[in-house]
Amino acid sequence: MxxxxxxxxxxxxxxxxxxxxxxxxxxxxxxxxxxxxxxxxxxxxxxxxxxxxxxxxxxxxxxxxxxxxxxxxxxxxxxxxxxxxxxxxxxxxxxxxxxxxxxxxxxxxxxxxxxxxxxxxxxxxxxxxxxxxxxxxxxxxxxxxxxxxxxxxxxxxxxxxxxxxxxxxxxxNIEMEEAQKEIIFKMGEIGEVRSKETGNHVKRVAEYAKLLAIKAGLSEEEADLIRVASPMHDIGKVAIPDAILNKPGRLSKEEYTAIQAHSNIGYDLLKNSNRSILQGAAVIAKQHHERWDGRGYPDGLSGEDIHLYGRIVSVVDVFDALASDRPYKKAWSINRIITHFTKEKGKQFDPVLIDLFLKHLDGFLAIKEQYDDH
Missing domain, CATH: 3.30.450.40 (GAF domain)
Known part of the structure; x- marks a missing residue:
């Protein structure tokens, strides 16, 4: 120099x-x-x-x-x-x-x-x-x-x-990946529309899942994989009869068993793909109704035997269900949801994920507002 x-x-x-x-x-x-x-x-x-x-x-x-x-x-x-x-x-x-x-x-x-x-x-x-x-x-x-x-x-x-x-x-290659992601989102919406959900439910759950994954310490790349895979969590609902899926009253034991089958149906639809996104989607479809205490379905898994992807989507899917109007109920208040999550910590949900969710609640509420149904 x-x-x-x-x-x-x-x-x-x-x-x-x-x-x-x-x-x-x-x-x-x-x-x-x-x-x-x-x-x-x-x-x-x-x-x-x-x-x-x-x-x-x-x-x-x-x-x-x-x-x-x-x-x-x-x-x-x-x-x-x-x-x-x-x-x-x-x-x-x-x-x-x-x-x-x-x-x-x-x-x-x-x-x-x-x-x-x-x-x-x-x-x-x-x-x-x-x-x-x-x-x-x-x-x-x-x-x-x-x-x-x-x-x-x-x-x-x-x-x-x-x-x-x-x-x-x-x-x-990025354009092709974006096209694939768009297809996955649209497929996820099909399952939700049949059960009177909106496309925004799929978007909200996807964004919630990515945010919670990042807060749980996952890399940006893996968090984005969960974001893209999560819209397929209820794809198995395509095989559930409308009369059961949209029944306004209480389900019979047989009807509830039929509803539960959507987890395995979704898994079977996705499990044979060699693409990482669809492999992740298969895990989420099967395990997002498992419970931390082992009382969930379809396999009665408990604790960390439930894949982290399933545990993450379990939290955010329930949050969106409670925080949104549904044909059979009005949206819960945020305080009521906080009380419910606190009560179910270590029972229905991974306690660490619940703590992270509540600590960063403002971020999840911002996503809710961004993709509001109204």
């Missing part, structure tokens, strides 16, 4: 080493967050910059968003805004010595973070079909010249054209 302040320019062999090292990692990465980090780090290191922001285009909102900006949280801007928006619209690279002398520059991010943007280079990220996916924005050249060069534009454009293919593959 010159004068103890600047970094040296990269030699050709150093640049190639950076490109090959990152390209090897990028082509093997299937997680979007980690991939964006790698691609942003590659842009920063290749150009000897202080920061690199990789903006991606969101067609649904017509925005550019940066999941990864070094030392910053996610940022979203209109697709026509700022230097990034200009390059996205024109698909032409842009090199600027001092951003504050360019009227297209948006300084609000600097103001928010206390950062000072000076030199900037922005290049389009384009796939093999010549479609623009987003833009690379590298900030503050750290060599003595402090200005990005045409060579920087050339090299980063070349490297980004290779990595765009890996990015597109991951984005396509």
């Amino acid at each position: 010159s004068n103890g302040r600047f970094k040296e320019k990269l030699e050709s062999d150093e640049l190639l080493e950076i490109i090959f090292d990152y390209a090897a990692e990028i082509t093997l990465e299937h997680n979007l967050d980690r991939l964006l980090i790698l691609m942003a780090n590659m842009g920063r290191d290749m150009t000897v910059a202080e920061r690199c922001i990789l903006w991606l285009y969101d067609e649904r909102t017509d925005e550019l968003w940066a999941k990864v900006a070094h030392s910053m949280d996610e940022v979203r801007i209109p697709s026509k805004a700022g230097l990034a928006g200009y390059v996205f619209q024109t698909t032409k690279p842009l090199v600027i010595e001092d951003a504050y002398e360019d009227e297209r520059f948006r300084s609000d991010v600097d103001v928010k973070t206390g950062y000072r943007t000076k030199s900037v280079m922005v290049i389009p990220l384009i796939n093999k079909q010549n479609k623009i996916l987003g833009v690379y924005q590298v900030i503050n050249k750290l060599t003595e010249e402090e200005v990005f060069t045409e060579q920087d534009v050339k090299y980063l454009s070349l490297a980004s054209s290779y990595t765009a293919q890996a990015l597109e593959a991951v984005l396509m």
Whole structure:
């Protein structure tokens, strides 16, 4: 580093080493967050910059968003805004010595973070079909010249054209996963609609389940699996006759036994899938009516013999049932629900999960309000 302040320019062999090292990692990465980090780090290191922001285009909102900006949280801007928006619209690279002398520059991010943007280079990220996916924005050249060069534009454009293919593959996989999740939610709604439930019941239980899973110490990834799997918890109801499912009065012993069968029916529908989401859904379908004290169904499991997924969905499914209007009852007050959960702690429900639920009740009530039936 010159004068103890600047970094040296990269030699050709150093640049190639950076490109090959990152390209090897990028082509093997299937997680979007980690991939964006790698691609942003590659842009920063290749150009000897202080920061690199990789903006991606969101067609649904017509925005550019940066999941990864070094030392910053996610940022979203209109697709026509700022230097990034200009390059996205024109698909032409842009090199600027001092951003504050360019009227297209948006300084609000600097103001928010206390950062000072000076030199900037922005290049389009384009796939093999010549479609623009987003833009690379590298900030503050750290060599003595402090200005990005045409060579920087050339090299980063070349490297980004290779990595765009890996990015597109991951984005396509995410779209497929989202489609699968949507199908699962819709299938879950089928079971609920037949028993006069609303689609929002499925959404609420899913969000409650994810929140409780996180509070119970599960990873974000596993909590999201529970969120996606939980809508299938009552899918077995598709095989229960309407006359029993929607009977307004008390069920006979035979009718109650028929209702209980939905747990095993749901499990049998899902158990043979090799997809982790549907495997989780199978466990939840079978075990969400088990009780901590062993008096539940279908297998009379107790305590930690009941899978954590089943214990989590048991709590949140009952909460939503009590907190919502049903054809046969009005919604309970929150105080009445708290009293019931406190009474059933260690009986119907896992005591640790009940403590966590009550401790973070405000979060569950916020979800209830967000997905209210009215």
